[in-house]
Amino acid sequence: MAWLRKVIERLATGSSALALRMARGLVEWVKEGAGVTDFLIRLVFLAIPVIVVWSLLAATTSVMWVLVIIWCVAAWRAVQPAQRPNAEKEPDLHPEDLAELLWELAGDRKGVHLAQVAQQLTRETHGRSWSIPDVKALLKAAGVPTRHSVRVAGLGVAVGVHRQDIPGSPSPAPSSPARSGVDAQVIPATATPATPYVRDLGGGARATFTPDPTNPVRTNVAVTKQEIEK
Incomplete structure (x- = not known):
């Protein structure tokens, strides 16, 4: 009969907790009324369900058993069984x-x-x-x-x-190794020597075309004119 005693104890504890919770809730709800009129209106709203339930109980006893069952279920759920500490709880992710x-x-x-x-x-x-x-x-x-x-x-x-x-930054992708074990080297571009060429423009004028060593698409032009002896 140990199980029956545990059931009765739980129902008793739950009933006390449920009654205390309902009493506190009703008192707080009544106190929230602003002024005497609001306070009286709240009391009337509380009296109406009490009168209705009492009338139903006086008319038939079946309502009483329904209320008893509802109360027992609520009292049983009001008491949560003690939970055992989980010693194998996994730590949070770093x-x-x-x-x-x-x-x-x-x-x-x-x-x-x-x-x-x-x-x-x-x-x-x-x-x-x-x-x-x-x-x-x-x-x-x-x-x-x-x-x-x-x-x-x-x-x-x-x-x-x-x-x-997202904190941090994504992991860099692994770099591919150099082919045949030779490190890649960057060879700087060197300027090739510029070779000027001369063009005769006629009338003693000459144009000297000199490629720019720093810009392959650029050519420097110098025009000179010599006087013709008569």
Whole structure:
């Protein structure tokens, strides 16, 4: 009969807590009335359901059993059983690991949805199922803001983290090794010697064309005129 005693104790404890909660709520509601008129109106509203219930109880006893069942259910739910501490609770994800995960999921897109993060954490964390509220709480604890509308290519718009709000920076891509083990070298461009050429313009005038060594498309022109002896 130990189970029956536990049931009675829980119903008694729940009834006390439920009655105290209802009494406090009614008192606070009545006190919120502004002025004597409002106070009296609230008392009338309280008296009406009491009169109706009392009339139903006087008319038939079946209503009483319905009220008893409703009260027992409410009293049972008012008392929460003691929860055992979860000693195997997994630690929260480190902020640096979280940022790395966000960058990995975002890639070259505008951001990442919380649903993507929840699915990835569920796959990586064995024995635990992550939901969107869990991810949102994890991001809030790490100081990472979320946005209501984040567009991700191929997935549409949903609640997520924009890439501008992800801490740190994405990991650089590994550089490809140089071919045949030889380091690439940059050979600076050197100016080739310019060779001028002369053109006779007639009348003793000559034009000297000299290519510009610093600009291959530019040519310096110098015109000289010699006097013809008579």
